[in-house]
Every structure is written in C-alpha cells, then in structure tokens.
Amino acid sequence: MKLVELEKKLLAVARANPPSDHVPPTFEKRVMALISARPVHDLWAAWAKALWYAAAPCVAVMLLFSAWAFYQSSQQSQTPSIDLAQQLDNTLLAAVDQGSE
Amino acid sequence: MERTEAELIAAVLKGDAASFEPLIERYSPRVFATARRYARRESEIEDIVQEVWLKAYQKLKSFRGEAPFEHWLMRLAVRTCYDFLRSHQRNRESAFSDLSEPEDDWLERFIHQPGAAREDAEAARQLVQRVLQHLSPPARLVITLLEIEDRSVKEISKLTGWSVPLVKVRAFRARAEMRKILAKITKEKYL
Numbered sequence: 465m466k467l468v469e470l471e472k473k474l475l476a477v478a479r480a481n482p483p484s485d486h487v488p489p490t491f492e493k494r495v496m497a498l499i500s501a502r503p504v505h506d507l508w509a510a511w512a513k514a515l516w517y518a519a520a521p522c523v524a525v526m527l528l529f530s531a532w533a534f535y536q537s538s539q540q541s542q543t544p545s546i547d548l549a550q551q552l553d554n555t556l557l558a559a560v561d562q563g564s565e
Numbered sequence: 566m567e568r569t570e571a572e573l574i575a576a577v578l579k580g581d582a583a584s585f586e587p588l589i590e591r592y593s594p595r596v597f598a599t600a601r602r603y604a605r606r607e608s609e610i611e612d613i614v615q616e617v618w619l620k621a622y623q624k625l626k627s628f629r630g631e632a633p634f635e636h637w638l639m640r641l642a643v644r645t646c647y648d649f650l651r652s653h654q655r656n657r658e659s660a661f662s663d664l665s666e667p668e669d670d671w672l673e674r675f676i677h678q679p680g681a682a683r684e685d686a687e688a689a690r691q692l693v694q695r696v697l698q699h700l701s702p703p704a705r706l707v708i709t710l711l712e713i714e715d716r717s718v719k720e721i722s723k724l725t726g727w728s729v730p731l732v733k734v735r736a737f738r739a740r741a742e743m744r745k746i747l748a749k750i751t752k753e754k755y756l
Contacts, residue, residue, distance in 0.1 A: 488607075492589040
C-alpha cells in the first residue's frame with residue numbers, strides 16, 4: 465500500500481492550497497463594539513462598587529440600631545436609673561464581700 | 566500620518582480603546598487564515614477570531630514588547646484554535662464511508678496512477694480536510710504547524726507553550742495517527 469506516498473501527496477495538497485485570509489466587512493467594528501460593551505476587569509473598581517452596594521444596607525442597619533438604642537434609653541429614663549459603675553463594682557467585688565462576711 | 570504599532574499599543578494601555586481598531590484591521594487577515602486551518606464553518610471561524618481579539622485586548626498588559634506584536638498575537642491565535650479543536654473533538658467524524666464521488670475518484674486515480682492525481686483538485690482539498698478532521702486535537706495542531714505550515718519544532722514550542730520534547734513526541738504520534746487514518750480509508754475503500 466502506498467500509504468507514505470498518499471500521506472506526502474495529501475500534505476502537499478494542503479501546502480499548495482493555503483486558506484483564504486479574507487476578513488468579513490466591518491469585522492473590526494463588531495469587535496470594537498464587543499470591547500466597549502464588555503466591562504473592564506479592574507479589581508479595585510469591582511471592590512469599590514461592592515463597597516458602595518454594601519453602604520446602603522449598613523446605613524439602614526445603623527439607623528435601626530440607633531432608633532432601638534434611643535427607644536431603650538428613653539424607656540430607662542422613665543424607671544429609676546441604676547448606676548452602671550456601682551453595678552460593676554458589686555459584681556467584681558461580690559467574692560470579696562462574701563469572703564469578709 | 567499612520568501611527569506605529571508601539572504607539573497604538575501604548576495608547577490602548579493608557580485607556581484609548583479606539584486605538585485598538587487599527588491593530589485589528591492590520592492583523593485580522595493573518596488571524597483569519599490561521600483560524601481557517603482549524604475550523605470549516607464561517608460562523609465558527611468568526612467566533613474564533615473574535616475570541617482572539619477579545620483575549621488580545623484583555624491581556625495586552627502582558628505584552629512586553631520584546632518580540633513583535635504579531636508573534637504574541639499568533640501565539641494567542643494558535644492557542645485559541647487549539648481550545649476550539651478540543652471543545653469540538655466530539656464532532657470528529659467516525660467513518661469514511663461517506664466520501665464524496667469526486668473524493669473517491671481522486672483516491673482511486675492516486676492509487677492506480679499517483680502522478681495523475683492533481684494537487685489543485687477540489688476533491689483533494691476536501692479529502693485533506695476530511696483526514697485532518699479525524700485527527701485528535703494535538704495531532705491536528707502539530708501536523709498543521711509542522712508539515713503544512715513548515716514551522717520548526719522550536720517555533721511550535723513557542724506557539725503552543727509545549728516543551729520541545731513534547732512537540733517531538735506529539736509529532737511522532739500525529740504521523741502515526743495520520744497513517745492509521747489513511748490505512749483505514751484505503752482499507753475501507755479498496756480491500
């Protein structure tokens with residue numbers, strides 16, 4: 465069988481017939497449109513964008529907590545207030561007080 | 566006055582995307598010719614070339630200007646074509662029983678009288694395409710670059726990113742694969 469010759473012949477055929485280098489009309493315009501439509505992959509820009517997206521929920525949570533804290537403090541002001549420092553002293557020195565008794 | 570390649574690249578890197586268009590105009594013929602070696606349908610060819618240019622735009626920062634832009638672009642083109650072959654390898658045809666009549670005639674003429682089978686015949690071109698389509702992606706790439714485009718092993722190594730010994734091994738396997746396919750054609754048809 466003339467396999468080697470057939471191989472050489474077919475490769476010669478391929479070499480003798482190079483593919484066309486024709487470019488479809490306005491091809492470069494299409495690529496440019498795709499390039500301008502695609503977002504640029506900038507990590508810092510993506511990070512900044514994510515921070516801006518996160519800012520609104522953070523502000524909302526902060527406002528909620530502020531309102532809740534304000535509500536709590538106004539409730540406490542209606543009841544007799546207990547000195548926080550005194551409470552802390554009592555808690556910390558509870559063991560000493562029990563020992564002395 | 567026409568701007569040089571280096572000026573255009575520098576402008577793109579500074580954010581002037583419009584400067585990329587002259588580069589596309591200048592080098593698209595070469596990229597299209599390369600893509601046409603690996604894909605047949607025009608829609609697939611256009612997709613490959615488009616992909617090459619989008620990658621080139623995104624990776625332009627990695628072009629250091631040590632080698633010509635064309636070499637860097639052709640590396641991208643060859644690797645994109647290889648990815649295309651790998652993603653379409655299931656479409657490789659499995660039998661040669663559907664050879665067209667002119668292809669059959671050309672093959673018969675070659676077997677009986679090799680000199681009479683013309684190299685510029687359309688049937689011969691189609692037959693080559695058919696044989697190449699049956700090759701595995703690495704075999705097709707290495708046969709195209711080494712035997713058809715007549716490139717050196719070192720050049721293929723740079724284009725594909727494979728080591729020189731790997732190119733040699735793949736070239737050896739590709740030739741064996743091609744002979745196996747040719748044996749199959751001739752056996753199916755003439756034995």
